[in-house]
Amino acid sequence: MSFYPKHQLSIAFVLGISLSSPMTHARVIDPLYGPIPVDEKLIKGQLENGLNYYILPNKTPEKKVELRLIVKAGSLNERDDEQGLAHFMEHMAFNGTAHFPKHELTNQLEQMGVQFGADLNAYTGFNETVYILPIPTANPKNLSTGMQILEDWAFNASLDRTEIEQERGVVLEEWRASTQNPESRIMEQSIGVMAKGSTYAKRLPIGKTEVIEHAPPERLRDFYHRWYRPNLMAVVMVGDVTATQGKALIEQHFAKHTNPNASEPLAKSSVPNNQEPVVAIFKDKDLTANTITWLQKEQNDTVLSRDVRGYVNDQKRTLLTQMMNHRLSALLDSPTPPFVGAVVQIGDLGGIVRNKQALHLIATAAPGQQKSTLEALQREVLRVLQHGFTQPELDRSVKEMLADMQTQFINRDKAESASKAAEYVRGETEGEPLPSLAWEERTLRSELPKINLNDINALARYYFTPENRMILVAGNDSTAALSEKSITTLLGQTPEVEPYGEKPDATRLLTTPPKAGKTIATTFDKALNLTTWTLSNGVKVSYKPTDFNQDRIEFASTMAGGFSRLSDEDWQRTHWAFDALPEAGVNGLSKTQLSRLLSDKVGQVELDADDTQQGVHGFFAPKDAETFLTLTHSLLTGLNNNPDSFKGVLERNMAATANLERDRMATFQDTFERNLNRNNPRFHGAYPNANAWKNSDYALAYRNFRQAFANVNGLHFTFVGKIEPKELQRLSELYLGSLPSDASQSPHFKDHGYRPDFTNRTIEVKKGKEPLSLVHIEFGGETVYDPKERMAMDAIGYVMTMRLLNQLREAQGGVYSIEVSGQIIKQPYGRYAFAIDFPCEPAKADALTQSALQELKQFITAGPTSQEMDKFRQARTVSRREEVKTNAFWLSQLQGALKNGSDPKDILSYENRLNALSAADVQKVARNYLTDHMVIAVLKPE
Structure with a gap:
């Protein structure tokens, strides 16, 4: 149970893609002005009392139905003396109803196998309160019980005085756990600036402690009866249920309820525009990171995408942010990166203001480097404004979007019920269009290639204007060079910058194919439906065919050894360096060049090692199997030796962890683990300090990595998913059977004998x-x-x-x-x-x-x-x-x-x-x- 949905507020103020359009809608006859159709499999309707419902029969997973109750009232609807009662009411829904007194509700659900917190949950936001209830339906009576619970939450909460008094402490403990940290303090201050002039700035969903502690039960009951009414509600039902059954249950439990004779209207709140840039600096000595948030608000309030043209304009926003993110990511390849990390997204202002969209450019600066980070952001903004993007950038991003689309739509009929339920919640609360995946596939295939470079460059100019600009700086450095005056001065400067340039794209991962190995033995486990091929170099490959997710093959490999092979001294000198090795790229290609080469591919490969074993793990779309097995081969045999790349990673990691000693939680964990492992010379701390980074030996780590995979005899791969077995065997022989091996050496790991001290x-x-x-x-x-x-x-x-x-x-x-x-x-x-x-x-x-x-x-x-x-x-x-x-x-x-x-x-x-x-x-x-x-x-x- 929480007072924010997971996708809302964060210190970086990041959310998803906008659903609105800044473009003016002309009245012409054009297919693009047709409405976005609702998925034909979705049953969407409204009862006479105004309650909306969404029903989607879906058998993934089987024998389970995801239920959601949406109440379109959150903290924005609270009066001054009610701050925190929307969230308090959410808590009280679990503390007794007409049919489930006191804690009988959780007891009944636990008997079904539904666990409080892990499954059963709820959240309160600024605009709505949402109750989440997954129901296992192996017992057909469970669904009726679940619907009774939804009805009781909506209309029959007991709100017993004793239970209210007892729950005050629980709500206060949630306030304590969620707000008593520097990030929350900065977040609250930032919202006050960002949403100034609107109710958002004054109505954080967690509320005020004085209200939580002292509001009389009558005030909470009044809030409940005022806002929990059918015409502000929606019920979502997704899962193993028929449309007829679902509609009957919704009508049975919700059609009989009526609205109050005099209903209070929903609160509306807008964030005003600002002609001059707004600059604010927030300092907290306990912050572990220095962040710069560059906001560009849209001029007009949000207009929902109701037609195809608006949907296509949303894709233009995605392309804009995608291309900017690629440019920012490429800057990290430098031995002296200008920031620790940066991201661009378009969505609700600060992730909270539903009717005001903004472009968010967020960067994390190294200690003392806030000014240079902001200057780097300014340069990239000016580069886009002065020279625009390039056609190769657009082409790559379109290919990337089409590849992402394909992996979603291959398996269109097997969408997880929980994710579809979340989508319908957004449809009800945020106005997100709800077309079928098939319609989206057709539309994107048709319209994405038509988007031209001028469209994207015009969109960038639309956003990056002096008007509606905000710069929010949060940090722990009281002597930071940035001040409101210096930021304003910087924003007023528009020096000429060079056009964006990049090396020609690579065309292949390997210039020549490796020499394939052979299959020397095949076994089949009938019980597990598992085929295992033993290759001539000692590598084994097991394949289990499934049809659970036809667009994604999951794979991993393991062989004994891992870090246990290293001496105590070598382990101390290389522990923090190993994760940085793949950042160098493979086969002479940088990580950025690899990203461009793989822009139209779906999948990833990562190293996987611990104290006992080493290998790789990842996933790929079946169409890209050869690409990612080639990448696996390249990672294990062709990892670049690039000290400059390591310097860049080192700079970023040192900056990211430099202030962890300020963090209470990190200090607590580190102190505990050091005490527990006080007799273990291999223990390296819960997080690295500056000395740990400086003492990291890249050459030693690289050498140990190459030695670890110089002999893959005993390496065992497992692939799970749907792919032609003969094709997987061919690719395995070519890219895995060609890995180096020595049959005389068997893999093993070493137990060094160190044990944690659990003395009382x-x-x-x-x-x-x-x-x-x-x-x-x-x-x-x-x-x-x-x-x-x-x-x-x-x-x-x-x-x-x-x-x-x-x-x-x-x-x-x-x-x-x-x-x-x-x-x-x-x-x-x-x-x-x-x-x-x-x-x-x-x-x-x-x-x-x-x-x-x-x-x-x-x-x-x-x-x-x-x-x-x-x-x-x-x-x-x-x-x-x-x-x-x-x-x-x-x-x-x-x-x-x-x-x-x-x-x-x-x-x-x-x-x-x-x-x-x-x-x-x-x-x-x-x-x-x-x-x-x-x-x-x-x-x-x-």
């Missing part, structure tokens, strides 16, 4: 001034790996999460969220780990810690109840039945079996093993592992 103790870390504590309780030690004990540890984490939410959150009102997890791990040595984490008020940290440990003690003494075990089994059964229909699941399980040396057929027996797990089994594991070897860490203010 408490670690107290005092950092920062915010009235927020974090509590971390961790048990750990060595054990013999046992898959049954691993499952039991998972059960303990699940049940203890429920118990601690009930005790620490609902009964005591002391926390907003709590995480409990347990696992048994096999590599590099058998060990167990169990952790409890929660944020809270500092004064309550010790008492809440003792409450948590007391609950754990009771669990160990009595074990889980039969009802708790049933809920655990149901939750894992529901999630497992969804997971097995994904390529990512099968890849993870098959590769996990290879890494652990376990039988991959164990994947098939999971539900049987789950049902065989008893309460006594779980209690035994808790007794064995959770009575000793415990470290408690508490973060408190200074």
Whole structure:
């Protein structure tokens, strides 16, 4: 439960693509002025009382329906004495309704396998409140129960006085956890400037603590009855349901409700334009990053894209931002990059103002480099204004968009229900058009190639004007060279800059094909439907065909070794350098040249290494299989040796991590881990400091990388998805069978013998001034790996999460969220780990810690109840039945079996093993592992 949807506010103020158009609509007969059609598979309608509904039958995943209740009222609709009540009301919907008194709602859902927080959730924004309810429908009665819950949220919340008083503490803890950090402080100040003159600047959804603490229950009930009404609601139903069934359920539960006789109109708020640039500088010594946000507001308020022309204009915006992002990314190839990172996006102003769009250019500056970063942004803006983009840039971006489109539309009938439900929520709340993917495919194929360079350059000139410009600077450097005056002076300067230039695009990854290996053995596992080819160089390739996602092949490889092969000294000198190696590119091509070469391809390949193994992982569209197997071969054999590239990565990484010691959370994690690993010379800290970066040895890291893959005997690839087996075998022989190997050498990893110290103790870390504590309780030690004990540890984490939410959150009102997890791990040595984490008020940290440990003690003494075990089994059964229909699941399980040396057929027996797990089994594991070897860490203010 949260007061912002995930796609809203961030310190960088980034959102997605605008749905409005600055173009003037001429009244001519033109297909482009036709309306955007609604997806013919979507049943969209309205009840007589004004409630809108969206129904989409969809069997991915099977036996599940995603329900959403949308209330088009958020914090903008609050009166001065109601600030925070929209969000408070969202909380209270879970605390008792007519048909589900008190906490019976969560109890019923847990019996279905729906977990509070992980599945069941809600959020409150400025303009709406949305309730999220996934319903497993293996039991057909569940959907009716889910619809009753939606109806009760909408009209039958109990709003019991006792429950309201008890929930105040929970809402305050959410306020504490979400606002007591420097990023939130800067965000609030930035919104005040950015949305000045509008209600947005005064109505953050989290509200004011004095209202949360003292608003009488009658005021909350008044807000509920005033705004929770049918003509401000919509119901979304996507999943394994028929249109007839869905419509009948919506009518049954919502058609009978009426609107108040005198309905208060929705609040409207606009952000005024500004003729002169607005400049603001925000400083907070605890910020870990220095950011510059360059905003260019659109002149007119948002007009939704209702016709095809508006839809095409949206694609022009995408092309504009895409080309600018490519230019900014290319600047990072330099040994002295002008910024740590930068991004351009067009969307709601600051990610929050629904009726005002803006272009957002956001950059992160290195310490003390804010001025040079802003100057670099200014140069690139002037370069676009003075010279425009080039035709090759546009051609590449069009190809890239068409490639992205193709990978979406190949699998158009298998869209995940949750993502479609989110799309319909945006359609209702933001006016996003809801055409079919097939229509979008036809339209983009037809219209994208018609967009010419003049269109994009004109759009850039439309945005980058002195009017409606805002520059917001946030940093921790009180002596930074930037001031409001210096920024204004810089913006007023328009020196001539050189046109954009780039090297000719590469045409191929490899100049000559490698010498192919051969398949020397083939095996087939009927139970897993898994074919494995052994190649002549010792590489094995396993392929599992699926039809879950026909546009995406998931793959990974593994062989024993990893970082364990390095000496303690070499590990310390290279640890932070390994991630930088791929930034150099391959086969003499820079990363930017590679990006251009692959602009019309869909996929990626990344290195994958840890203490026990090494390999690669990635994905690709079936049409691009050869490209990404070529890239895999190139990454393992042709990685560039480029010290200048490493210097650039080093500069950026040093800047990005330079101020982490200011961050309370990073300091807390680092202190805890250093204490836990105090006897481990291989431990490198939770994050790198300046010395760690300076001591990183690129030459040594590069040499160790080449040695690690100089012999791939034992490297095992797994591919999951839909591709012609003979073609995959041919490509594997050519690009994987040609990798270097030595059959006399077998891969292995080394256990260096260092172990974390779990001697019982408490670690107290005092950092920062915010009235927020974090509590971390961790048990750990060595054990013999046992898959049954691993499952039991998972059960303990699940049940203890429920118990601690009930005790620490609902009964005591002391926390907003709590995480409990347990696992048994096999590599590099058998060990167990169990952790409890929660944020809270500092004064309550010790008492809440003792409450948590007391609950754990009771669990160990009595074990889980039969009802708790049933809920655990149901939750894992529901999630497992969804997971097995994904390529990512099968890849993870098959590769996990290879890494652990376990039988991959164990994947098939999971539900049987789950049902065989008893309460006594779980209690035994808790007794064995959770009575000793415990470290408690508490973060408190200074």
